[in-house]
Amino acid sequence: MWKWLHPYAKPERAYQLCSTLQPYFFWPAVLCILVGSVWGLAFAPQDYQQGDSFRIIYIHVPSAILSMSTYVAMAVAALVGIVWQWRTAFMAMIAMAPVGAVVTFIALFTGAAWGKPMWGTWWVWDARLTSELILLFLYLGVMSLYGAFEDKQQAGKAAGVMALVGVVNVPIIHYSVEWWNTLHQGATISKFDKPSIAPEMLWPLLIALLGFALFIAAVTVMRMKNEIIRREYHRPWVKEMVQSAKETNHAV
Amino acid sequence: MQFDSWQAFWHMGGYAFYVWASFGVTFLAMGLIVLNSMMTHKKLLKEVAQEAARQQRIATAKQATKQNLTGEEV
Numbered sequence: 001m002w003k004w005l006h007p008y009a010k011p012e013r014a015y016q017l018c019s020t021l022q023p024y025f026f027w028p029a030v031l032c033i034l035v036g037s038v039w040g041l042a043f044a045p046q047d048y049q050q051g052d053s054f055r056i057i058y059i060h061v062p063s064a065i066l067s068m069s070t071y072v073a074m075a076v077a078a079l080v081g082i083v084w085q086w087r088t089a090f091m092a093m094i095a096m097a098p099v100g101a102v103v104t105f106i107a108l109f110t111g112a113a114w115g116k117p118m119w120g121t122w123w124v125w126d127a128r129l130t131s132e133l134i135l136l137f138l139y140l141g142v143m144s145l146y147g148a149f150e151d152k153q154q155a156g157k158a159a160g161v162m163a164l165v166g167v168v169n170v171p172i173i174h175y176s177v178e179w180w181n182t183l184h185q186g187a188t189i190s191k192f193d194k195p196s197i198a199p200e201m202l203w204p205l206l207i208a209l210l211g212f213a214l215f216i217a218a219v220t221v222m223r224m225k226n227e228i229i230r231r232e233y234h235r236p237w238v239k240e241m242v243q244s245a246k247e248t249n250h251a252v
Numbered sequence: 253m254q255f256d257s258w259q260a261f262w263h264m265g266g267y268a269f270y271v272w273a274s275f276g277v278t279f280l281a282m283g284l285i286v287l288n289s290m291m292t293h294k295k296l297l298k299e300v301a302q303e304a305a306r307q308q309r310i311a312t313a314k315q316a317t318k319q320n321l322t323g324e325e326v
Contacts, residue, residue, distance in 0.1 A: 033282075037275065042253050042261060052265035056274045063278070102285045109281075110274040117270050215282065222289040229296045233303070242300045 011228045012237050014088045018221040018228075025218035032211025036062075039204035047201075056114040058205055062212040064107040067135060068170050070100040070216055074142070075167045078160030090156025091231065093163060094146050095223035099216050101139035108132060119183055127176035128184035131169055138166040152231060 007013045040058030047054035074096040081089035111129065112122040123129065142159045149155030177186045197205070232238050255261040264271045 041271075041275070042255065045254060046265070051267065053267035053270055055264070055271055059274060059278045099285055102281050106278045106281055109277050113270045113274045113277075117267055219285055219289060222286070222293065226289065226292050226296055229293075229300065233300065238300055239304045242297050242304070245297065246301065 009086050009088050011088055011091070011232050011235075014091075015225055015228045015241075018225045022218060022221050022225075025214050025221060029211050029214035029218050032207050032214060034211075036204045036208030036211050040208065044201050044204050045198070050118060053114060053117045056110050057201075058208045059212075060107060060110040060114060061205060062209040063103045063110065064132070065209065066212050066216055067100060067104040067107050067132070068173055069213075070096055070103060071135060071138070071163075071170055072167065074100060075163045078156075078163040081156055082160050082164070087153065087156070087231070088228075090153070090160060091227040092220070092224055093156065093160060094143070095220050095227055096216075097139050097143045097146070097159075097163075098223065099219040101136060101143065103212070103216060104132065104136040104139060108136065115183075124183055126182040126184060127180040128173065128182050131173040131176050134169055135166075135173060138162070138169060142166075 008017055036058055041055050044055070044058075046052055074093050077089045077093040077096065080086055081093060108129075111132075115124075116122050142163050145162055146152075146155045146159040149158060176182065177184050229238055253261075262268060262272075
């Protein structure tokens with residue numbers, strides 16, 4: 001059943017796949033983020049309580065949700081790498097970590113900039129904020145652990161174990177607003193019943209969410225390509241690929 | 253549009269600093285990681301090409317010395 005997947009374990013095929021996917025992720029991402037931001041900033045109605053400060057939601061919520069999703073995706077890649085010994089799975093894992101860290105940073109920063117006018121403080125050590133900060137440290141930890149090993153297969157295993165252990169933090173972040181009494185408000189759209197947000201406000205948010213997801217995918221395939229080249233440096237196919245890329249560049 | 257004028261739009265109902273700082277830092281961070289990934293890619297391709305050229309040079313130099321040596325012997 002999963003046979004079709006196997007060729008992509010080969011770095012060469014994985015590289016080709018990444019190259020094919022890259023523009024389909026990148027340009028729609030730019031478009032969606034642009035549309036979502038402009039719609040959210042200029043056309044969505046004001047919040048009756050928070051005025052125009054609520055417009056930060058259009059980057060805060062997508063980045064916060066996807067910081068967790070990206071972590072789960074990274075942990076799945078780590079699990080595949082550890083269980084089936086796929087080198088490419090570790091490459092995918094380490095390609096996702098930096099963009100995950102950036103998205104987590106965005107969630108924290110926009111949260112602080114939203115918290116200051118609404119709560120009167122940039123930061124509180126409450127459950128939601130602290131667990132999200134730990135998520136950032138987990139991303140950075142995976143990256144630095146991977147960087148610390150000379151042998152990249154060993155590095156993948158070590159960083160992969162760390163990524164897997166860190167998964168425990170994801171449900172803590174998600175349920176922190178229910179488990180603890182915090183300053184952070186509860187879930188707005190990721191509820192099973194009707195979302196507690198007006199549709200004119202929800203649409204730009206969903207578009208921005210899609211844009212952020214595509215952006216993360218785009219950066220992941222870009223960095224995955226880099227990691228493949230780094231690891232397959234001396235293989236003939238890399239040299240041939242560089243050679244042919246050069247020729248097409250000269251032709252243009 | 254929800255705002256009466258451009259001025260009102262930039263003012264963001266008094267939350268200008270927080271809103272624009274959020275969006276500014278977000279797009280800056282996103283731009284930087286894309287830029288970093290692209291520059292790393294360029295650098296890697298250049299290094300691979302340089303390495304290939306080096307190998308080529310070594311091979312030709314070896315060939316040349318071999319020919320020189322055999323030439324002298326004859």
